[in-house]
Amino acid sequence: MEHPKLSGFIDLHLHVLPGIDDGSRSIEASVEMMQGLQALGYSHLVATPHADDQRHTYGVDRIERLHAETARAATAAGVGLTLGYGAEYAYGPRFHDDLQRRAMITLAGTRYVLLELPEAFMPATMPSVLFEVGRAGYYPILAHPERCAPFHDDVARLEALASGRALIQVSFRSLAGTFGRTIKRTAWTLVEQGYADLVATDCHSPRELGKIVRPVLEELRERLPAPKLARLLTGTPNRLLTTA
Numbered sequence: 523m524e525h526p527k528l529s530g531f532i533d534l535h536l537h538v539l540p541g542i543d544d545g546s547r548s549i550e551a552s553v554e555m556m557q558g559l560q561a562l563g564y565s566h567l568v569a570t571p572h573a574d575d576q577r578h579t580y581g582v583d584r585i586e587r588l589h590a591e592t593a594r595a596a597t598a599a600g601v602g603l604t605l606g607y608g609a610e611y612a613y614g615p616r617f618h619d620d621l622q623r624r625a626m627i628t629l630a631g632t633r634y635v636l637l638e639l640p641e642a643f644m645p646a647t648m649p650s651v652l653f654e655v656g657r658a659g660y661y662p663i664l665a666h667p668e669r670c671a672p673f674h675d676d677v678a679r680l681e682a683l684a685s686g687r688a689l690i691q692v693s694f695r696s697l698a699g700t701f702g703r704t705i706k707r708t709a710w711t712l713v714e715q716g717y718a719d720l721v722a723t724d725c726h727s728p729r730e731l732g733k734i735v736r737p738v739l740e741e742l743r744e745r746l747p748a749p750k751l752a753r754l755l756t757g758t759p760n761r762l763l764t765t766a
């Protein structure tokens with residue numbers, strides 16, 4: 523596996539591959555997103571297209587092909603970022619199937635898998651499901667759990683679920699208020715009170731660079747002590763990418 527640069531921010535969740543999901547719509551938009559993120563201080567990205575049972579049923583081969591095309595176009599445009607790939611799994615049959623087959627699409631070839639939990643309710647089996655993921659040799663990262671209603675104003679419940687079983691990744695879109703005040707408040711609680719292990723842009727388009735990524739970076743700098751912010755943006759994601 524290629525190691526990320528040790529300086530700069532690392533984003534382990536964004537939709538930068540063109541035309542595969544609800545993210546980037548063209549290779550030009552993908553390159554623009556990468557240029558913008560580099561200008562904002564990022565040095566390493568892991569593209570995470572949706573993987574589910576409805577619209578995003580493609581296999582790893584398609585992700586791999588688009589990843590290669592995107593990385594080539596970015597290099598040709600002078601972008602100096604490292605681009606890896608993974609997937610953002612929705613919780614459902616496809617996730618379970620890939621898990622049973624030990625064929626999960628992991629983040630940049632590590633053992634970490636990005637998992638989006640159901641938002642309306644938490645299945646009672648979730649602790650054992652996360653444990654199963656670990657027993658299969660993977661380790662789950664929970665994508666924007668602040669969007670899950672059962673954790674709103676009850677982050678201790680999320681902490682209890684994740685403890686020893688999963689990492690907590692908070693999204694810039696939630697921090698910006700894209701999904702309303704309750705989710706925004708929960709996201710900031712997770713980040714400021716130390717529950718979050720890492721933050722990710724979950725960027726879907728070049729438009730979000732100025733509307734979401736830049737302002738959230740500024741607000742994070744204002745509200746968090748520098749060492750804490752460095753852990754969320756660089757330290758922890760770097761450790762995940764570089765340890766087996």
Ligand SMILES: [Fe+2]
Nearest residue numbers: 535536610724
């Ligand atoms: Fe996402």
